[in-house]
Amino acid sequence: MDTQTQVRSDSLFAQAVALGTEIAGIPGLDTAVSIVKQILAAYNGVKHKRGHCGKLVERSETIIQVIEQNWKPETAVYRTDDMQRLIAVLEEIKLDMDEWATYHFFDSWIRQSQISATVDSRMRELDSCLEAFNVASHIRLQAMVQEIRKALGRDGAFQTMMREHSQDQDQLIIMAGELQKLNRSQTLGSNAQIQTRGRILDIQRSLYGGLPNTDLKSKTECEKVGAKPAIIAKSHEIWEGKWMGSQKVALKVLRELTNDEADRTSKMKKRLNREANIWSLLRNEYIVPLYGVCTDDGPYPYLVMPWYQHGNAKSFLEYKLPAIRFKICLDAARGLQYLHSLKRPVVHGNLRGSNILVSDDERGLLSDFGFSNTSGSEHSTTLASDNLRWMSFEAQQGVRTPDIDVWAWAMTVLELVTEKVPYHKVKMTGRLAMMIQDGERPKQEDHQYNGMDNNLWSLLESCWKKPDKRAKIDEVVRRMEAITGAGAPRTE
Secondary structure, three states: OHHHHHHHHHHHHHHHHHHOHHHHHOOOHHHHHHHHHHHHHHHOOOOOOHHHHHHHHHHHHHHHHHHHHHOOHHHHHHHHHHHHHHHHHHHHHHHHHHHHOOOOHHHHHHOHHHHHHHHHHHHHHHHHHHHHHOHHHHHHHHHHHHHHHHHOOOHHHHHHHHHHOOOOHHHHHHHHHHHHHHHHHOOOOOHHHHHHHHHHHHHHHHHOOOOOOOEEOEOOOEEEOOOOOOEEOOOEEEEEEEEOOOEEEEEEEEOOOOOOHHHHOOHHHHHHHHHHHHHHOOOOOOEOOOOEEEOOOOOOOEEEEEOOOOOEHHHHOOOOOHHHHHHHHHHHHHHHHHHHHOOOOOOOOOOOHHHEEEOOOOOEEEOOOOHHHOOOOOOOOOOOHHHHHHOOHHHHOOOOOHHHHHHHHHHHHHHHHHOOOOOOOOOOHHHHHHHHHOOOOOOHHHHOOOOOOHHHHHHHHHHOOOOOOOOOHHHHHHHHHHHHOOOOOOOO
């Protein structure tokens, strides 16, 4: 078993090199291959129960091979969600294998039932992923693509398909992807391209988001407008931009990264692209849609998202009545509820008033997922000092779980309802970090303003408890709906 597995390990390493441009054309496959390599390396350190653990190695390899055999770059972009799910499962297997590699014989013996149960559970998860990548699934996808390509030639056929599939997100995503390819192949500014761009914008209104390929092309898809930014901040600028030749968008220029060759291959850049892929898959009425990242328009990359004339919640709520403030806070909680309910929960990790944007119909929308931390790893403890006021102690230590968002939401409510930042009487951030670590919380008497009553304060206190006792986001939404008198959100 050991020799066979080592041979398979060498084979996969060779296969990863041989894939070459194929990996580059299939978003996320390079990450999946890298994790499988790590699983193989960890497996080589497993001393006991190797036969059982080896099943995970074999099945992980099998999925990579199936993807390589059945996927083509032109259709792979429509399976980004499936790829992210596979990556999440492989990451869990890697963590399991790392732990099992530390076990001695006695540890393995007393935990053999637990190991077997975990292996069986991970095998079921891998089998579920495999279904999305098998031959039958690929044939179905190809048939959908061919049907859509036929409909794109005639306006009547396109409109009919739009009506028939207006509620089918998978079909709409493929339609958007085929239109994106068509737009890139057409002459800039031609009548044909203008028609294609109009169709793309029509589909986006139903998608709540961007296009399948988030590696955007300047001029063809997006471009800067004007000679200077609309907003200048410490690490970024906001420029006005144009999307598909007509729609006004916001371009968030990230000055901490550049578009030179070194940064293109850096860990920070890879993480930026991965974060963009995750954010672009989020499609919900309380989430700012991310259209993608553009890296070929000037020295710095920028994120592309809709332009919101109301700006962020902090500025929008100035001089507003308590009822409007409460509604924006409820919208933010509903956005977190969506993120935390996903099969692979997404942790916002940077919630505060300035990271909630307000739509034209005055909905609060969550923005800036994880990008505040692009200069460090996902578990970095290098923090911007002005973020500490919204962060729980475990968040300051680098923990990224849904619980840290609940804490930050409560601090954001303080900020937006009372117009005072959390711990506003504390000026020294070093002292602030120690206070949070020692269990000191905001005091109600310091925040008696704009309708901050006992019911709301009680909810906030439940969000500031230790993680194992802290309120979950479903409870937060339910209690906030009761406080505001709001019912369940509208559905599309």
